[in-house]
Amino acid sequence: MNGKIVRLISNLYTVKCGENLYECRARGKFRNEKQSPLVGDDVLIDEKKHLILSIYPRKNELYRPLIANVxxxxxxTSVKKPSLDLHLLDKLLSLITFYAIEPVICFTKVDLLSLEEQELIADLKKYYERIGIRVLYNTEVTKIKEIIKNRIFVLAGQTGAGKSSLLNRLDSSLHLATDIISEALGRGKHTTRHVELFLIEEGFLADTPGFSALDLKDIDKFSLRDTFVEFEQYTCKYRDCIHFKETNCKVKEAVENKMILQSRYDHYVQFLKELEK
Ligand SMILES: Nc1nc2c(ncn2[C@@H]2O[C@H](COP(=O)(O)OP(=O)(O)O)[C@@H](O)[C@H]2O)c(=O)[nH]1
Ligand SMILES: [Mg+2]
Ligand SMILES: [Zn+2]
Known part of the structure; x- marks a missing residue:
């Protein structure tokens, strides 16, 4: 039978085949082949022996959290408590774009802002949308569900940003613990390997926050440059212009003319310097 692995706790996999769930173990041969099934894998199982027999080819695999086919x-991204962190947002956007995974920004806690501050967030939303990134508010449950539909999504974002609350909003039967305190108390749970995909209507969302422990150090400077997708439309004097110390740089001109957001460019330069270190 064909199915998808939706949960792994210690060495026990839960495989979803249509509407049914099967608890399976991985066949011994995987260990010899130094391969192991991952959450997100499409697999062939022997539903009577409760064994995973083989893994279908993966589109990609993430290490944190360990999930395939993302x-x-x-x-x-919280706009208040914790306050808006555009440096982190741009870093995550670059990382995710580098891994050829679609980034979607989800702003939370806009209700804590004054109307004036809300305008600033709306402007920011427009900028990121203009460069081709989808941006939503956590209140837009229907739109978020549409995006996840028939796909596997992971969450990223700081502690306290509202990830668990968002999952609860998407599926009120989940009752996930929210708040920093309950999360801190739950730390012990992470000693066992536990990765789980929640079925949100017809899509999957991972409960484990991804990317937080990753950084950009494995990326070369040209790849970093290319993750800033809005730079691509400018043709500089030098074809391999890195838009930093070069003269006649159209990207730097665009920053001066406010076509490119100053904070985006500043973060780009900061990441570039981190790579050079
Ligand atoms: N006012 C407000 N509070 C929120 C919102 N989203 C989450 N919170 C609160 O922020 C705190 C942290 O949320 P949680 O979901 O645990 O964050 P996580 O660490 O990213 O999983 C909790 O007290 C939530 O009730 C929101 O949109 N508005
Ligand atoms: Mg949480
Ligand atoms: Zn340039």
Whole structure:
């Protein structure tokens, strides 16, 4: 029978075949082949012996969390408490774009802002949308569900940004613990390997926050440059212009003319310097 692995606790996999769930173990041969099934894998199982027999080819695999076939990442970004962190947002956008996964920005806690502050967030939303990134508010449950539909998404974002609350909003039967305190108390749970995909209507969302421990150091400077997708439309004097110390740089001109957001460019230069170190 064909199915998808939706949960792994210690060495026990839960495989979803249509509407049914099967608890399976991985066949011994995987260990010899130094391969192991991952959450997100499409697999062939022997449903009577409760064994995973083989893994279908993967589109990609993430290490944190360990999930295969990831289509997108919801970057849960709080605008207050914790305050808006555009440096982190741009870093996550670059990382996710580099891994060829679709980033989607999800702003939370806009209700804590004054109307004036809300305008600033709306402007920011427009900028990121203009460069081709989808941006939503956590209140837009229907739109978020549409994006996840038939795909696998992971969450990213700081502690307290509202990731668990978002999952609860998407599926009120989940009752996930929210708040920093309950999360801190739950730390012990992470000693066993536990990765789980929640079925949100017809899509999957991982409960484990991804990307937080990753950084950009494995990326070369040209790849970093290319993750800033809005730079691509400018043709500089030098074809391999890195838009930093070069003269006649159209990207730097665009920053001066406010066509490119100053914070985006500043973060780009900061990441570039981190790579050079
Ligand atoms: N006012 C407000 N509070 C929120 C919102 N989303 C989450 N919270 C609160 O922020 C705190 C942290 O949320 P949680 O979901 O645990 O964050 P996580 O660490 O990213 O999983 C909790 O007290 C939530 O009730 C929101 O949109 N507005
Ligand atoms: Mg949480
Ligand atoms: Zn340039």
């Amino acid at each position: 289509d997108g990442c919801l970057i849960v």
